[in-house]
């Protein structure tokens with residue numbers, strides 16, 4: 001199995017690059033943001049609770065996302081590997097993920113961290129908000145709150161994986177194809 005974390009702040013291009021990466025490497029895409037938005041569109045109790053938090057730009061509770069990831073891992077026993085997008089976002093989530101993968105006798109091969117300046121992030125998210133229909137993209141205050149949440153809670157997750165020498169910084173500005181090339185170069189060094 002080859003398991004990879006695509007890491008970076010909101011607007012760093014994780015969703016766009018994930019789609020291209022799963023197509024090339026045949027990995028199963030696990031995006032906690034997508035899983036949560038699917039709960040919202042089905043109007044489940046979990047989705048309705050999560051929406052209130054997401055619309056403030058805050059993180060939903062660890063237990064909720066860990067539960068979703070645990071079910072998704074169990075639900076895909078034949079996957080060649082997983083691409084984690086938007087997860088883990090806290091140290092607690094990172095520890096839980098390691099345990100879940102350990103139970104499956106596998107682990108994270110690498111964390112690829114997209115590097116994008118804050119001004120570029122805000123610009124991209126405001127633009128995405130004009131068409132995406134995502135309520136958390138439609139207001140610059142919420143966008144800045146998400147970036148603040150990233151800086152205060154999520155950036156530290158890279159430190160967690162640095163201890164295991166698993167973090168590689170990749171250029172996240174430029175053309176989509178150039179960034180994809182940078183990511184693939186790092187994966188090809190590590191995948192069988």
Ligand code: ADP
Nearest residue numbers: 010011032033034054058059060065086087089
């Ligand atoms: P972005 O990273 O562009 O903000 P996501 O789709 O990854 O978009 O996440 C949208 C929102 O969903 C986050 O702001 C947060 O409220 C919630 N969310 C997604 N993943 C997690 C997670 N792993 N832990 C807590 N909250 C999460």
